[in-house]
Amino acid sequence: MSALLKVENVTMRFGGLVALNDVSLSIDKGAVLAVIGPNGAGKSTLFNVVTGVYRPTSGRVAFDGAEITGRPTYDIVDRGIARTFQSSRLFSDLSVLDNVIIGMHTRTKTGVLSALFRPRSSRREMATCVERAERLLRLGSGDLFEQRYRPAGTLAQADRRRLEIARALASQPKLLLLDEPSVGMDDVETDALVADIERLRADNPELSVVLIEHDMRVVEAFPQHVTCVDYGSKIAEGDFAAVRADPRVQEAYLGKAVAHA
């Protein structure tokens, strides 16, 4: 089976700082890859490289059979990669519904001229978007649908995380990048999140997910592929049990003394 996303020997330098050092990873269609590692290890930088926010200093990124290194973000989203942000970046003065509809930007195509001179088709496109957005909002845990006309900025923390995911799904991605989706969630909400991701995969067997997580309960739920990053380098990869047992991973998380104790 060919990989959906392939990151090959990517190095990302900011001046003297090496945020990513020769990192390679790949993910198959329909798989979940969990990326773990301490704060500042370079996990979010990895997402930024994949989505075209940063152009890697060296190395390449391929997605769905085509090289996407250094392509503009809008092109990469159009090809089917969607992401969420670690600190939720919602459009806080817009309604929950509008947030999701904006997520469909690459799947809609009304331009200025057709918006002005063919208002009927523009309105029809919007109506379809609203319908799809409402369906997405009903999908996950929580009651986002009931809150769809609230400004996104007034949502509770867990709902903000859920809305980020709904917005990312709105672009009908083939690959979903989740940056610490469980931040700010309590245990019950985290379990619901895991259930949401599992349901999502059951509904879309083709969908691949890359998960940056600190909460080991979430990682444990998707144990097949785990990669650990520290100081910008990949230090371990394998299934959860193997990665957890790896001394370098324990050292990265717990410090030298404990690991050797």
Place this chain on the structure above:
Amino acid sequence: MQARASLAAPGKAAAAAFTITSQLCGATFLYLILRVDGGWQVVGLLALLGLGFYLLERLPWIADYAMASFARVPLVTMITAAVVVLAFPFFVGSNTYMLHLLIVAELYAVLALALNFQLGSANIPNFATGASYGIGAYVSALLAINFGVSFWLTLPVAALAATLFGFIIGIPSMRTRDTYLALVTIAFGVVVQQLLNNFSWTGGPNGLVGIPAPSLLGHSFADPLVIFGWKLPSQANFYYLSAALVVVAIVTAHRLHASRIGLAWNALRADEIAARAQGINVAWFKVLAFAVDAFLAAFAGTIYAFYVSYISPDNFTFLVSVTIMTMVIVGGMDNVFGVIVGAFLLTILPEKLRAFADYRLLFFGVVIIAFLMIRPQGLFPQRMRRYGGDL
């Protein structure tokens, strides 16, 4: 949804009555403030206005009720508005000064709506709207004077020329943001004004004189307008023409706002990085906002040139851009109705408060600072989009 609907769901009759009454009240207020002659009367009317906005602020359900009413009987709303706009000159009669103020207010309303695409929807502080306005005016005036091109043909040509200008300033502006972006647009505005001042073919500081009045179906706009035996001064021609342009601007604003383009602009305003992650081509949408702004501003410029028949670089200074920006901020960012109210208020008030004549820039500065401190969302804040309804 249900709870909301029952909270503010006026019946059809109540909605129609409210719609008609509120619009007539608005028109009466406009008439009075145009009519009064300085001093205490203006202060009294301003106090009344202040009270109105205070009530709106204190009792937010009034605004909800108004919106629900307008949405409930859209046809009544539009017909009333049309009747008010069409009938207004008949009440003004032969008072050409009042008509002049109305025309200027209408043109400023178009300019403010144009800038609203940038400042209101996408949060791009563009101080070059005055320049686009000037380019529209000069292009059409030059075409009319030198080549005898008809007004109706100069309209689209001037708009396209200004749109090109919008692209030209939009593209380098994309490399900057916030304050620096504002500086770039200020520079462009000043450069355009200086060019108009120094080229010989633009008439230099003397400007362009003798722009011929447009005509439609044999009726010259320089002649009085006779409707059903009523004779209206020649300004009424331009009043109706500008009103038509305001309608075009409103329709444009509504259609763009309700489409994915308006949403993309709003996304840029809220969070540019998140907008990019949704697949929005940020640079393109910013440039697009510049182009739409310039396009509409040029229409206003063309009408202005043909209306006053004499233009000079002094008509398109930095002050004009500041004025337009003040109107958007005061009226309410991204609220079409609010922006129009802002344009009318800020056109008429300085005229009425002659004491401020020499301090106009100061007046606008104080107004902006006051609004940003006390009511940053403007008189009429933006409203959430609602779907599945009749709006």
